[in-house]
Amino acid sequence: MTLAYDWAGRVGDTWADQWRRTDLSFANLSPHLNAAILDAAPETGTAVDIGCGAGGTAIALAAARPALTVLGIDLSRNLVETARERGAAYPNLRFEVGDASELGGITADLLFSRHGVMFFDDPIAAFARLRCAVAADAHLVFSCFRDVTLNAWAIETGAAVTGTAPQKPGTSPGPFAFADADHVHSILQASGWAGDEQPIDYSYRAGEGEQAVDEALAFFSRIGPAAARLRELDGAAQEAGRERLRGVLVAHLRNDAVDFPASAWIWSCRPA
Numbered sequence: 621m622t623l624a625y626d627w628a629g630r631v632g633d634t635w636a637d638q639w640r641r642t643d644l645s646f647a648n649l650s651p652h653l654n655a656a657i658l659d660a661a662p663e664t665g666t667a668v669d670i671g672c673g674a675g676g677t678a679i680a681l682a683a684a685r686p687a688l689t690v691l692g693i694d695l696s697r698n699l700v701e702t703a704r705e706r707g708a709a710y711p712n713l714r715f716e717v718g719d720a721s722e723l724g725g726i727t728a729d730l731l732f733s734r735h736g737v738m739f740f741d742d743p744i745a746a747f748a749r750l751r752c753a754v755a756a757d758a759h760l761v762f763s764c765f766r767d768v769t770l771n772a773w774a775i776e777t778g779a780a781v782t783g784t785a786p787q788k789p790g791t792s793p794g795p796f797a798f799a800d801a802d803h804v805h806s807i808l809q810a811s812g813w814a815g816d817e818q819p820i821d822y823s824y825r826a827g828e829g830e831q832a833v834d835e836a837l838a839f840f841s842r843i844g845p846a847a848a849r850l851r852e853l854d855g856a857a858q859e860a861g862r863e864r865l866r867g868v869l870v871a872h873l874r875n876d877a878v879d880f881p882a883s884a885w886i887w888s889c890r891p892a
Contacts, residue, residue, distance in 0.1 A: 632696025634842055639674035639702055641827075641839040645773075646676075646734065648822040649884055653763045654680045656818075656886050657732045660759035661685050665729030668693065670720040670750075670762070671736020675703025681732070682713035693720040694736075721746035723753040733762040735884075738797040747811035751891055760813060760889040763820075764798035765882075771796075773824040773880035778845030780868040781853070781861035801885065808889060815889030824882035826869065836869045836878040837862070 635642055643650075654677065661667060664687045669678040672692030682690040692707075692715040694700050703715040720733075721740060731750055740746035750760070768774050768789055774796075779785045789796035791803055798804050801817050808815050827835030840846040846865055853861055872878050 632694070633698050635673060636696060636698035636702050638839065638842055639699070641835070642843065643674065643676050644825050644828065645839070647825055649763065649820060649882070650676065650680070650734065652820050652822070653677065653734055653761075653886055654684075656888060657681055657730070657761045658684050660730055660732075660761050660888060661688060662729050663687055665689070665755075666691065666726060667730035667732065668720065668723065668726065668728045669736075670731055670733040671695075671739070672703055672715060672720075673699050673734070673736065675699075675706050675715060677732065677734040678703070678713060678715070679707045679710065682707065682710040686710075686712055688712060688730075690714075691716065691726070693718050693723075695719065721749050723750070726753060728754045729758050731758065731760045731762075735763055735765070735795070737762050738764050738795060739793045741793060743793075743797075743807050744810045747807060747813060751812035754891060756891060758891060760815070761887065762889075763884050763886050764804075765796050765884055766819060767799045767883075768796050770821075770881070770883035771824070773826060773882055774845050776868050776880070777840050777865060778849055780864040781846050781849040783864070798885070804885070804887065808887075809892070812892050813889045814892040815887045817885045817887050819883060820886055821881070821883045823879040825877055825879050826872075827878040829876055832876050832878045833866065833869045833873055837866055840865060840869070 666689045669692040672678050672694045675692055678690050678692040690713045692703055697717050700715045700717045707713045791797050826839050869878050872880055
């Protein structure tokens with residue numbers, strides 16, 4: 621389970637440190653998500669990035685819609701600082717530290733998120749608050765992982781460290797909390813939204829270049845199921861787990877890139 625305070629602390633700090641690698645991992649999904657966001661985006665008004673992370677998705681929208689005010693919100697101060705540095709060239713873009721489900725006096729014309737909505741402690745309450753903070757014709761567009769069995773990067777790397785498959789995630793806050801489309805439909809319906817989902821299969825790129833395996837090993841040693849399992853080990857056991865992980869990464873190396881099968885949902889929603 622990954623909760624809000626994790627993002628405000630250690631998890632957010634790690635993602636801020638690893639933002640180039642996390643952006644690379646989503647590089648083959650982001651064009652699909654960015655296109656869906658752009659399709660829903662008005663020319664003017666206000667758009668809010670929920671859990672903006674290091675800012676890549678908000679920056680893409682700000683560049684494509686220069687007359688639209690784009691606001692990115694994240695619990696992690698370090699991620700927001702990174703996003704501000706990356707987005708400094710766009711006068712229509714700003715980033716703030718805070719809870720993205722509490723928009724205060726903002727009335728948004730578009731809400732969007734790249735894998736940032738699965739961590740609410742109470743998703744129905746959070747989406748209901750967001751519903752109250754949007755214009756009547758607003759859109760909500762977000763991505764989230766599909767079932768963990770469709771995401772080999774999680775299954776294979778986690779299993780490599782200890783030799784046992786990770787337990788299938790449930791609906792507790794975390795990366796796979798929104799994997800079940802029926803579960804997400806129920807959340808949306810209960811919070812005043814109606815939405816449709818589109819499955820997107822893509823390659824999850826963990827490393828590339830001459831040192832692709834080392835890059836991927838450094839990434840999975842810090843973020844994801846393998847990192848969580850490595851933290852539970854020490855000494856020789858940890859080193860053995862890391863070597864087994866390296867073996868899995870070598871097996872996925874093709875043309876100077878370490879790629880894993882992955883799958884996500886892209887949801888497009890309107891107020892019900």
